[in-house]
Amino acid sequence: MIVTWFLVAAQAAPTSATDSLLAHYTSQGATPDAARGATFWATEHAAPDGGAARSCTTCHGSSLDTAGKHATTGEPIEPMTAAERLTDPAKIEKWFGRNCRWTLGRECSASEKADVLAYLVAGGAR
Amino acid sequence: MSTRTWDLPLRLFHWGLAASAVAAFLTGDELTRGRAHVVLGTLAVGLVAFRFGWGVVGEPTSRWRAFTRVHTLPAALSAVTALALVLGLALTGVLVLGGEEGRGPAAGLVSAPMGIAVHSVHRALAWAGVAWLAVHLAGVAKQSWAERRNLVRAMVDGRKGVTGPAVRLRTGVAVALVAAAPLVVALPDRAPAPLQRPVAWDRECGDCHLAFPPDLLPARSWDAMLASEDHFGEFLGLDPATADELRAWATAHGADAGETEHAVRIAATVDANALPQRITTLPWWEGIHAAVPLGDEPRTRCADCHPDAERGSFDARAAHPEDRRET
Known part of the structure; x- marks a missing residue:
């Protein structure tokens, strides 16, 4: 009974940043898929400078629950599941913009971003 | 006949100033011992402040009124020069600390180029202090020879002649505390002025x-x-x-x-x-x-x-x- 009430309340809450972004990507033809996102997250890409291959996990670490480390500067990176994450669509877009270029050498498609976001949400990030 | 010319507080002042000044000189290398240098310099100023106070309320032979009577003219000039050097070093030191490091009482009041410029003056005064010390030691040696008396020892035990009355140590301590009070306030570092970042x-x-x-x-x-x-x-x-x-x-x-x-x-x-x-x-x-x-x-x-x-x-x-x- 109480559980049901919570579920209803959660659905009635204002649209979250991730929901609105997922809706945005969907409107661009994406079909968010957490499993595909998980694969994408760990897929390695050759580095343009011939250095070690890069993936999202290079900096974010192997688990969404643990802190990562910036590959160049060594700056600690909050776990993806940290509470303050994924609350601002513009910020999410900014980091997709920066990090896709570094990791893949190109921008990510709406479909790839939708998959990653679905994976992060399923993994406990918002 | 008591001719105890250097009372105990004055002797403590003398050796305290000697030790802190020499130590401050040796720790002047800003890259390794900046903190010790500032503390030692502050201590030297405190001792000079004490000396001024002791010249007003201290033993008769330590008072400013008796200054020219108990000193030869070269000795009097030498003592005044030493006090002036310490004060000059302290003043320039505070300006350098404020201008170059953004610390201390002058933080935010002195520009960086000004602090760097004053640093050369500070260094010059420090070397002037070394020259002063050489003259001082030579003078002590010459005077000891002339008086057939070990003046260094006299500055330790206070006796230039025979024994005298008990020194007013309690007054000396009181003067030292009053002199040190402003320094206790000034000594803690003021935090660097934070740069307002967007x-x-x-x-x-x-x-x-x-x-x-x-x-x-x-x-x-x-x-x-x-x-x-x-x-x-x-x-x-x-x-x-x-x-x-x-x-x-x-x-x-x-x-x-x-x-x-x-x-x-x-x-x-x-x-x-x-x-x-x-x-x-x-x-x-x-x-x-x-x-x-x-x-x-x-x-x-x-x-x-x-x-x-x-x-x-x-x-x-x-x-x-x-x-x-x-x-």
Whole structure:
């Protein structure tokens, strides 16, 4: 009974940043898929400078629950599941913009971003 | 007949000043022992302040009124010169500390170029003190010979002649406490004036590395860096409004604005045609870190050794492992 009430309340809450972004990507033809996102997250890409291959996990670490480390500067990176994450669509877009270029050498498609976001949400990030 | 000319408080003052002045001179190397140097200099000023007070309420032979009577003219001039040197060193020291390091009572009141200029005066006074000491020792030796008496020993046990009345040690302690009171207030470091950074600076720079103070690169370097999308191999992608805001702020406070000691030194050592982008390739940076064992640590982690780096203060004393603060 109480559980049901919570579920209803959660659905009635204002649209979250991730929901609105997922809706945005969907409107661009994406079909968010957490499993595909998980694969994408760990897929390695050759580095343009011939250095070690890069993936999202290079900096974010192997688990969404643990802190990562910036590959160049060594700056600690909050776990993806940290509470303050994924609350601002513009910020999410900014980091997709920066990090896709570094990791893949190109921008990510709406479909790839939708998959990653679905994976992060399923993994406990918002 | 009592001719005890140097009472106990005066003798303690003499040797205390001698020890603190010599130690301050030996710790003058700002890169290794900045903190000790400031404390020792403060102690010397405190002792001089005591001497002035003791000249008013102290033993008769220590009073200013008797000053020319108990001293020969050269000795009187020498003593006054010593007191003046200490005060001059203290004054210039405070200005250097405020101008170069942004610390101490003059923090925020003295510009960095002014602090650097006063530093040469401070050094000159210190060497004048060394010269003074040589003359002083020669004078003591000559006078001891002339009087057939060991004056160094007299300055230890107080006897120039036979024994005299008990010294007023309690009064001496009271004067010393009064003299030290202002110093206790002045001694704690005033925190470096925090550089007011735009929120966007912290967000856009500080998410990936230390939000470097802009006075580490010339304005033209910031202009170029913030106009480029390629940021050391990463995509910066600032929105135009943010880029403009950051560029305006960084160029206004670049090294060439000379707001800090390191800014002045960086601006002076960067080639006029150079457009440096990496702070760690600056001739100034390489020179100052040549002997620092940095290992493989990323060169963006200034704060590991300089806890106040983000606030624009690279206090030299924090740069040495034995002084590292726990964070």
